[in-house]
Amino acid sequence: MRLRDKTALITGASSGMGRATATTFAREGAAVVVADINDDDGTTVVKEIQAGGGRARYLHLDVTDEGSWTTAIDEVLAELGRLDVLVNNAGISGTFDPDLTSTAFFDQLMLVNAKGVFLGIKHGAAAMARTGGGSIVNLSSISASIGQLGVHLGYGASKAAVKSMTRTASVHYADDGIRVNAVAPGMLPPMRTSRSSADPVWRARQLDGVPMKRAGEVREVADVVLFLASDEASYVTGVEILVDGGLTAV
Template sequence: MRMTGKVALISGAASGMGAATARLFAAEGAKAVIVADILDQEGKAVVAEIGKAGGHASYVHLDVTDEAQWKAAVEGAVAAHGRLDVLVNNAGISGSAETDLYDTAAWNRLMGINATGVFLGMKYATAAMKQAGGGSIVNLSSISGIVGQGYIHVGYNASKGAVRLITKAGAAQHGKHGIRVNSVHPGLMPPMRTSGRTADPVMRAKTLKGVPMGRAGEVDEVARAILFLASDESSYVTGAELVVDGGWTAV
């Protein structure tokens, strides 16, 4: 059981990759999985599913752009379970639904959720993990944080690129505290709630032509990558980028 005894908080865990990660952590023996999201009904349903399967989970409402909510979520986890071992900064929105790829409001929204949300999570998680003697932070970036695309808002690339470098800065700053910080970079995945052009079947078919494996990824495949970085199996891995893209960025 790769998560035995660990307390983990996962943002954006009501659906998609976050929910898959929450279920996997619980199945791998986590002491507690805190499912955090703004989608209360869906998040509570994930908690109920985990409990029915014999796992241990709870739900907390978390708007990742709200610093006070981050503070409360992390402090609540520590108060309830005595420590925080793992943070998965998964919450994010797509930039593929924007018609104006330079819309200022969309830029602010993308940066606020995708980048500032990660910064705030790290701010409070690292403080808690120092007290616990260490921990693991896994930040969800994207291949869009490594390469650009011509069909998504520039703020998406910028925000995911920021996550990539926030991760490396955190690794450099907190290695001495026993805190590892790594990023995961998914490629083409099932459409998000906020997807636009990337959900279009015609565009997805064109995109797949550039993926060596010839298919989109599954959320469970990303969850297993997150599990590796969250677990002690990756004890000497920090500041790394784990790309889960079927070879997209290899060509």
């Protein structure tokens, strides 16, 4: 088991890649905290993990709210004694609002996708430092590095902020024994908040540019997150691993 005796908190774990990561981590021996604002689906994820013999509990955590973070980390430390792995996965899609230059939506993207990760790094690293270190994995996106039609201007900007914070935090927290890395998915199943990027025509056009000619599966992202979370990646910090079927290699 690759995460034996480790505790892990995963944000946005009620759905998609966060859910797959929670299940993968539990299978690999971690005590998993499934954190989200979608309490019903998060509770279902926990029940599924427990039914399979894994260890998990649900925690309501709004990543945009600093008070929610301090409460969550306090609860994790009180109950599990330590935090070894944090996956900053919660996010909203850049295709939710059809107005691709909406100012209000720009603020919302930055709040959830960028500030949510900032708060996670801040409070997660403080907890990890108390017990000798850990691993933080942030979900960025290929949108941080390439332009895409039909995606709000703020989405790639919010993910570029994640990419940048990953590097800076890796330098900042190296002395505390904390590694900080990012995983950048390409074309995966649509997010819950996806609109135009869930449209079959948009997806077919995107797929044309993917050398592997298929979308990724959530487990293929979860497996890379697992590697970065585990001790197998003990000398890996400050990197972003693309999981995009070659889309950005073209």
